[in-house]
Amino acid sequence: MNKKHLLYFLFFALFAWSCSNTKYLPEGELLYTGATVKVEGDETSKKEKKALKTALKSILRPKPNSSFLGLKPKLLIYNLAGTPKKEKGWRHWLKTKVGEPPVLYSQVDLEYSKSVLQNFTENSGYFQTKSEADSTRNGKKASAEYIVTTGKQYTIRDVIFPTDSSLISTAVRNTSRRSLLKKDQGYSLDAIKLERTRIDSRLKEKGFFFFNPDYLKVQVDSTVADHQVDLIVKVKDETPQQAETQYKINKIIVYPNYSIGMDSVKNTMDSIKKYNDFTIIDPENLFKPRIFDRALYFQKEDLYNRADHNLSLNRLVNMGTFKFVKNQFRISDTIGNYLDAYYYLTPLPKKSIRLELLAKTNSANYTGTELNLNWSNRNAFRGAELLTITGFGGVEVQVSGQNKGFNVYRFGSEANLVWPRLVSPFKLNPPGGFVPKTKATLGYEFQNRIKLYSLQTFKGSFGYLWKESEQKEHLFNITEITYASPQNVTPLYQEQILANPSLGKVIEKQLIFGPTYSFTFTNTLERRKKNTFYYKGTIDLAGNVAGLVTGANIRKGDTIKLFNVPFSQFIKLENDFRHYYKLGPDSEIASRIIAGAGFAYGNSAEIPFIKQFFIGGTNSLRAFRARSIGPGSFDGAAVNTSAFLPDQSGDIKLEFNTEYRAKIYGLVKGALFVDAGNIWLLNENSDKPGAKFSKKFWSEMAVGAGAGLRFDFSFLVLRTDLAFPIRKPYLPDGERWVLDKINFGSSPWRRENLVFNLAIGYPF
DSSP: OOHHHHHHHHHHHHHHHHHGGGGGSOTTOOEEEEEEEEEEOTTSOHHHHHHHHHHHHHHOSSOOOOOBTTBOHHHHHHHHHOOOSSSSSHHHHIIIIIOOOOOBGGGOOHHHHHHHHHHHHHHTTOOSOEEEEEEEEETTEEEEEEEEEOOOOOEEEEEEOOOSOSHHHHHHHTTGGGOSOOTTOBOOHHHHHHHHHHHHHHHHTTTOTTOOGGGEEEEEEEEEETTEEEEEEEEOTTOOTGGGOOOEEEEEEEETTOOSSTTTTGGGTTOOEEETTEEEOOTTOOSOTHHHHHHOOOOTTOBOOHHHHHHHHHHHHHTSOEEEEEEEEEEOSSSSSEEEEEEEEEEOOSEEEEEEEEEEEOTTSOEEEEEEEEEEETTTTSSOOEEEEEEEEEEEEOSSSTTTTOOEEEEEEEEEEEESSOOSSSOOOOOSSSOOEEEEEEEEEEEEETTTEEEEEEEEEEEEEEESSSSEEEEEEEEEEEEEEEEOOOHHHHHHHHHOGGGGGGGSOEEEEEEEEEEEEEOTTOTTOSEEEEEEEEEEEESHHHHHHHTOBGGGTBOOEETTEEBOOEEEEEEEEEEEEEEETTEEEEEEEEEEEEEEOTTOSSOOGGGSBOOOSTTSOTTSOTTOSOSTTOOHHHHOOSSOOOOOOBSEEEEEEEEEEEEEETTEEEEEEEEEEEEEBSSOOTTSTTOBOOTTGGGGOEEEEEEEEEEEOSSOEEEEEEEEEEEOTTSOTTOOBOGGGOOTTOHHHHHHHOEEEEEESOOO
16 A cells, blocks of 8 residues: 555544544534524625624634544544543543544523524614524534524714713713714624723723713614614613712822732821822831832822823833732822822732743754753842752753754853833833833853854843833843853864964954843734734944044054943844734734845954854744855855854845644644844945855845644644755756755755754744
């Protein structure tokens, strides 16, 4: 039996096995296989029928057992698991967690489902609707069929808001400009419910604390015209007086060390502090009062509004200092319409220690493990500052790559101090519900690249992080300092430098300092959108002020050194744009474009190696070994005959990726992808012919394609990709497309071209 026949046999065997699901059904029961919905009506357009059919089918219950390629694997697993003898173990897990019990036809109520479909259709403006229901039996299986016959949909002729001069009616009328109910729009009960919620939200911004959507009604007058209605918005007569009253803020009381218990508040009333408009009850003096002035938006005499209410809660939560944040508003005992605001805050443990074992991958195609020991103090100076000291150690290896065997061992320490405010001589407090932060970092890392060299790196930075909104984030480091010093350079690496002098740049001492800024925009968390985007733009300005002050100019021989090391001077820009297009609930097309460029000047002839661009590897061009492509048409493998192949770097980078992602079954997802891109140098390099960027850059693009699996375990995503090149930029011009040379049946071709990538997380 050849492979093709074997596959057919296995498929039909699985199909026959799956069909045997019905033999496990209880006596007299039928397996429910689903329902069909047909929408009829001469006055309803095809587009309306299609939309209505989709909506009607989505509300039908029960849903049949899930299927894949016509099979029902979850039901099959449920049946094969049998009856577990105890409520634990493999069989119990298989039956209850993986398997799915049969959906029986006896669970289907045709008359009830028919009425649900009719009600939904009428609530969508098709008032003259008729519905029918029937069923079909086939052996031990049964399905349902529904026919919904509609008339012409009613549309909105006019929307009428309250006209009287009362405070609440005036407030409701003032919201009409942004009404969800539009003239000539189809009548929809769901739209009316959303409109009531929208009006309530607007009233909450105007001080009507006790109002809610149930105090509104929308009367429908269908007699005004043929297939048209007037919608009349009214405040119900039985609405209580409190709901029609605007409230202002009076007292603002904060309990920053609240614990759940009957006497927790009473026992602290002997320790009261006044700070601006706040009353702070903190007998243990845990926090400086000013942190609440920055976090809470309300001030005395402010009109209550839900935006400030939510922003205050968000800021308290985002401080990262409190385990629980609870808020209450009570009618004040003062004369007038006032509310007292109470904030009950339960702190997290001040100090903690955590041990982490991590699995990780990086852009250089290295996979490894890391052990971190973290000590934290969440209120280091009584201002909700977060002090974290970390010690780490790890090993990284290339599972498949040109540097397999050249493992990397690293250890070091890092200290971070985060203030929940912008530490600045100027008074800065960006608006929004996200706490702006100032972060200072000091770190040291020792990295040993086996058989090559060791590298000591000292890092420090001071900067600001703030979110303009849920979608926009800014990171501005006033200064970011990196000092790198090599050690233990091996004879093997020295030999490589003789053959390729540019490798000497890797082990040069580096001193890099200067400001960096990045802006991030993303709306990918908005699940209902069909198109979502991610963008990150970064600018790195190294040594610019120092170069300007000292007049450094390496081209004239005027190199300036600090601590006996020339400081780097360059500008680097990078843009990362991603687009996600949802095809369905379990499938999408994800695309990415990366464009970056760096320019060295003044005190530097070229950008430091650690700041240059690289391409290829698990998160880049997956059909090519990590950092092996470019620059330009240069072939690094051809000029390096030793086992070690150096990383190729460049001053310019262009990369394009697109990936089709779809759920296969359960936690397994699949992907088909195409990657393209390259890096280039700005200047000629005699050691790297063809590396300079030119107008022919499009002809030097590397292209690869492949497929992969993603195992989504919720706590991590394990990714496997198998890719192969379809365009090699280092081949002679005119021979770079290699589609005609693809031969999966050839062992030499597979060995040379197939690249397996093992990684954690999605590539983008």
